[in-house]
Amino acid sequence: MLAPQSHEKLLTVIDLPQPTGADLWPPEDARPAARLHKPLRAVVGAVELILAALAVWGVFACWKAGVVQVVITYGETTTLESQRYFGGPLAGAIGLGVLAAILVVDAIRQFLLAVRTKQRKPKD
Numbered sequence: 001m002l003a004p005q006s007h008e009k010l011l012t013v014i015d016l017p018q019p020t021g022a023d024l025w026p027p028e029d030a031r032p033a034a035r036l037h038k039p040l041r042a043v044v045g046a047v048e049l050i051l052a053a054l055a056v057w058g059v060f061a062c063w064k065a066g067v068v069q070v071v072i073t074y075g076e077t078t079t080l081e082s083q084r085y086f087g088g089p090l091a092g093a094i095g096l097g098v099l100a101a102i103l104v105v106d107a108i109r110q111f112l113l114a115v116r117t118k119q120r121k122p123k124d
Helices: 040-066 085-117
Strands: 067-074 078-085
Touching: 040 067, 040 085
Parallel strands: none
Antiparallel strands: 067 078
16 A cells, blocks of 8 residues: 655745845836827817718628529419528628727717816826
């Protein structure tokens, strides 16, 4: 019968001195802080809304190209109607829809940054 295994002992860890002092932190950045409140952001938001509208127009155009109505007539009484779906245009429509949604969300963000955010006074 084998003896139960004991736990493995860890080797001694060498405790090296840790550096301290001002050398640990990078120097303060002398550049002024970037301003978020820029009225030009409203123009960027408007351009993004126009691009989103074009993307929505592209969604409808791609979807219409991706779905085709097929009608087959046998004789005078039998008519078969079906729809054929093409994956490429439908995938393009979905992609353009996602792009339009992202553009609208970013346009809202741009408008809010153009209007709401103002420079705060530094605390003494």
